[in-house]
Amino acid sequence: MQVSVENTSALERRMTIGVPAERIETEVNKRLQQTARRAKVPGFRPGKVPMSVIRQRYEDSARQEALGDLIQATFYEAVVEQKLNPAGAPAVEPKVFEKGKDLEYIATFEVFPEFAVAGFESINVERLSAEVADADLDNMLEVLRKQNVRFEAVDRAAANEDQLNIDFIGKVDGEVFAGGSAQGTQLVLGSGRMIPGFEDGLVGAKAGEERVLNVIFPEDYQNLDLAGKAAEFTVKVNSVSAPTLPELNEAFFNQFGIKETGLEGFRAEVRKNMERELRQAIKTKVKNQVMDGLLAANPIEVPKALLENEVNRLRVQAVQQFGGNIKPDQLPAELFEEQAKRRVVLGLIVAEVVKANELKPDEARVREMIQEMASAYQEPEQVVAWYYKNDQQLNEVRSVVLEEQVVDTVLQKASVTDKAVSYEEAVKPAEAPQAD
Template sequence: MATAVETLGKLERRITISFPLTDVRTEVEKRLKVQARTAKAPGFRPGKVPLKMVAAQYGYQIESEVLNDKVGRAFNEAANENNLRVAGFPNIVPKEEAAEGQLAFDATFEVYPEVAIGDLTTVELETVQAEVSEAEIDKTIDILRKQRVHFHTKGEAGEHGDGGEAVAANGDRVTVDFVGSIDGVEFPGGKADGYAFVLGEGRMLPEFEAATVGLKVGEAKTFPLAFPEDYHGKDVAGKTASFTITLQKLEWAHLPEVDAEFAKSLGVADGDLAKMREDIKVNLQREVAGRVKARNKDAVMDALIKVAELEVPKTLIAQDSERLAEMTRQDMAQRGMNVKDVPFPAELFAEKAERRVRLGLILSQLVGDNNLQATPEQVKAQIEDFAQSYEDPREVLKYYYSDRRRLGEIEALVLEENVVTYVLGLSKVTSKAVAFDELMGSNAQA
């Protein structure tokens, strides 16, 4: 039996659930007899253990299961009878005062809110667009060349030349021995032999790199180095050290020529440079399209948050915060980080969780009101689009269609795109061209 629903707040509700104690005892005895059929105990054959011993061993567990089942069933029945859309899980606690022979529990919970979405035709949205020019293709080729760089001893003649005068310069890879001291005392981490780095990449502090430039193999230099106040090494942060470096090895960077061999290294079997450029262009266009879509989706989501009015259930925020914390922990562990004893307070993720839950409720309302669900055809088209960048598209299709959870992720993605298309179709949209570098440097997430 359940009492009438009490309203405790905008979304918070309470129901008192009660049922006869005899119902619980009867069900416990019934389950104990079932358990006794297979129960084992020293000195007894299986199934011949006295019921009192079975009760002593399993009684608490079975009683807890019975109570959970009865309370859960009673709560669900009460929620259905009152047409309540329960958000998250109820908080159920025993009621201190109950009628004689009765067990009573208070179930406190939240319900899903009413979502009021304003007039989308009044929303002003700015979308972005970007183009892939020949200059972007050239920049990408330069990056690909640098990824395939190889080094030669500077000053020694070879098939690619000698690299010029054997003096350290930006772009060279240097191998040095160094030792640092503060007030004449060496400090931990201030000494190394055979340490290699590329000048100009910023891996070392500016004073260190500046002192290395101009050295020849075998030469040494002593110089002062002031560590920044925010330096990661707290023992030396804000202090000035004296360093001595000795150049042991000097190599110059040789970038591969943009020729047929270079094209083949990028997967163009016949080495055709025009085909290589076209492949790069297609890949860049796909990346640009994804970034543009993500930026425009974010703009739509931001607009929906502003135009919609709703209360967000705290229960759902808490649950999503816990989920985000666990996802972060797992992600860091997969990256090889030791997070065993690292705390991940869910509160740190509350703001992000609140936005996710709010958007989820808004999207759910829009989808239901305007029939924007993902169709099987749309889902298949999205997977086929993903599969284009893989060697065997059929394996990609199999990967998604063999797992309902993975397929659900694609459905959710398509659903969001349907919402974006719908909102853009109603809103006042202006388009702005953005530079390729600006777009690729953004933090937009699809």
């Protein structure tokens, strides 16, 4: 087998491969002999068909099959011989594809970039520290109560935080527009669910009252046909209900699966969950800073094949998340290219850090992480056992732990500043970078 390689770009390789005719004929004959053992030809017993008849009937298909298999086999033989690491399937172009002659074809493909991860010392990380104070716990209990609020009908004018049951019809330029009407809708005033001015216009309304609201759709409204346009809504208020917060009692505690522990026991469980959330939030913010630093310090070219695969993966995830009657490939690729590139580059960088430092998942940390996740459930032992019986789930945890070990490796050389903050600041999600 003859192989020559041409570098057509930083990552693209054009490889010419020649396969001797003798190897091709050997593969063709092997397939014809296999066919002869099972072929059913009128006038002959199975296995007794003359090879001349077998060759006449089946040689073309056997040759096509042999050539396909040989191209696949010789391509991988060639990349091993040339010590290349393809980043995707090759595009194959035959040069000589004739019976009795050597097979010659060209395989064009991309390779993974070769690089050494650098710049750990240039990465700046602000590591937050915080505690769950009693005031934070009290605030969380109020949040839980509000999340479980009940509404009871009242005979008075509506105020913010009241829930209204309404019917409404919306018009633009005097015409009813699609999606602008509804009946029996439950709306909490002040929730910001409707466009600006709609909820404010219903403050003070009573059950049985009808109001006409004149509002303007925001300029950035998702329906471009309505964005920036004036609209008139005729709204009938069917009922007004006031919020009632539940008491912190056993019935309330039972909703969260916490029984017979009383208020102090419930507070202890909530505090435990808040502390777990706090640890994860701090860990995530440190990790994000490390990954941002690695990206900035290691600009690398991305193989198009990997980028396309990641874009397609993100398309599928978007369809699964948001549903709708749409196929993944109908979503524009440019919507996902920036995120896909970041994920691919980080994947390459993290893999290189793992390789360079010979990192392997710390099984003690794997068990600790599983136990941490399991502690949020009523039967944590069963959750731990489930993970260790499911290889796929267990390997996902191992991957997360390995990524944490990469972060730890970077932090040993990065510039780290510790900062004490409040619980609220520590758990607040980091602001996403603004797009141009």
